[in-house]
Amino acid sequence: MHLVSLPTVDSTNSEAQRRWLTSYPAPESAAQAIAVVAEIQTAGQGRTGRNWQSPRGGLWLSVAWPMRGSSDGYQPLPLAVGLAAAQAIQNCINISPLIKWPNDLLMGDKKVAGILCQAYPDWPTPAVILGVGINANFDPKVFGQPLRQPATTLQHELHHPIDLQTLQSRLLETLEHHLPILDRGDFADLLLPQIRPRLAWLGQQVRCGPETGASSVEGRFIGIDALGQALIQTPSGVRAFCADELRRVLP
Ligand code: BTN
Numbered sequence: 278m279h280l281v282s283l284p285t286v287d288s289t290n291s292e293a294q295r296r297w298l299t300s301y302p303a304p305e306s307a308a309q310a311i312a313v314v315a316e317i318q319t320a321g322q323g324r325t326g327r328n329w330q331s332p333r334g335g336l337w338l339s340v341a342w343p344m345r346g347s348s349d350g351y352q353p354l355p356l357a358v359g360l361a362a363a364q365a366i367q368n369c370i371n372i373s374p375l376i377k378w379p380n381d382l383l384m385g386d387k388k389v390a391g392i393l394c395q396a397y398p399d400w401p402t403p404a405v406i407l408g409v410g411i412n413a414n415f416d417p418k419v420f421g422q423p424l425r426q427p428a429t430t431l432q433h434e435l436h437h438p439i440d441l442q443t444l445q446s447r448l449l450e451t452l453e454h455h456l457p458i459l460d461r462g463d464f465a466d467l468l469l470p471q472i473r474p475r476l477a478w479l480g481q482q483v484r485c486g487p488e489t490g491a492s493s494v495e496g497r498f499i500g501i502d503a504l505g506q507a508l509i510q511t512p513s514g515v516r517a518f519c520a521d522e523l524r525r526v527l528p
Contacts, residue, residue, distance in 0.1 A: 278310040278340070278453060287320040289313040289339035290393060290408040297341040301402035308343040308402045310456075312449060321410065324380070324393055327425075334415035334432070336444055337408075342456050344396065344403035350462040351405055352519065353505025354394045355380035357455045357464065358407045360472050362390050365447035366411070369439055370431065375477035378498075378507045378523055382411075383477050387429035409448065414438040465503035473500060482526040485509055485518045494518075495526060 286292045293313045301308050318331035331337050344351060359376045366382070366389075367373035374382040374389050382390035393408040412430040420428055432438045458467045473479075478498050485507060486493030496511035506517040 278312050278449065280312045280314070280449070283313065283315045285317045285319060286313070286315040288318055288322050288408075289315050289337050290322055290395065290406050291320075293339040293341040293406050293408075294395075294397075297402070297404050297406070298400065301400075301404075303401050305402045308404075310343065310453075311341045312338065313340075314338045314445060322393060322408070323391060329391065329393075329410055330420055331410065332415050332419050334413060334430075334438075334441075336411040336413050336441055336448070338410075338445065338448065339406060339408040340449075340452060340456075341404045341406050344398060344405055346460040346462055348396065348398050349504070350459050350464065351396055353464045353468070353501075354396075354405055354407060354459060355392050356472055356501065356505045357459055357468050358392050358394065358409060358452065359390075360468055360475070361451040361455050362392065362409050362411060362448060363475055364451050364471075365444055366390075366431065368447045368451075369444050370435060372434075373475060376472060376475045377477040378501060379505065379520070381426075384429055384431075384434050387427045388412075389429050389431060389434070407452075411444065411448075413441055413444065464505065469501065469503065469505075476500070478523060478525055482528070483509065483523045484526050485516075485521050485523055498523060 315337050318337050321329035321331035323329040374384050377383050380392035390411040395406045414432045483498045484495045496509040499508045499510045506519045509516050
């Protein structure tokens with residue numbers, strides 16, 4: 278993997294896209310993954326067009342990875358990346374955050390990391406861009422209020438900073454192990470069993486679908502399937518969701 282480290286950038290996902298398109302303007306079967314890490318992002322991107330606050334002290338990292346397998350094989354990409362991030366954190370601090378389907382990491386009930394994946398099957402050399410933001414060494418007060426979802430940082434939870442360089446290395450190593458598993462279409466056999474014990478809200482009452490309106494579905498979150506879809510037990514049977522977000526329904 279080719280690693281680019283920058284002091285500041287608009288968004289590591291955007292920079293990884295630009296570098297990929299410049300490096301591979303034509304089909305290239307030997308394309309090598311490109312990782313971009315920045316100390317600060319000035320226009321960090323969250324899901325659904327949201328802004329992602331990215332002060333110094335966080336780990337802001339993206340990888341442009343060649344899509345060598347079938348598009349279906351990359352459907353569980355956010356979960357595979359979430360697993361890699363949870364394992365990298367666990368390796369550094371001995372505590373594993375939980376994976377909140379499909380792409381957040383939680384410590385307690387607070388978000389400590391977010392993942393943004395984008396697939397470009399039609400590029401000359403097809404790629405997926407995966408971005409990981411880990412709130413590591415800064416005070417959660419910098420987020421200001423109110424946040425859509427409560428957030429924390431590793432430093433706040435541990436009461437001391439962590440070694441960002443080690444976290445970055447562990448994350449890249451783990452991604453380099455997990456992503457070829459998706460290339461081969463082996464998510465269900467090799468990664469799913471590692472994700473299940475780390476799932477947040479398993480067995481709990483959740484709601485999936487639009488935040489407002491009647492089209493969202495409520496039921497018990499019973500797990501994820503071979504494609505990485507969330508399975509929700511409703512009174513009328515099990516429903517599978519491939520995108521969207523889970524919200525907990527408190528008793
Ligand atoms: C979310 O939870 O909404 C996803 C957040 C993803 C943030 C990361 S930080 C590194 C990469 N670059 C970005 O602009 N976004 C992702």
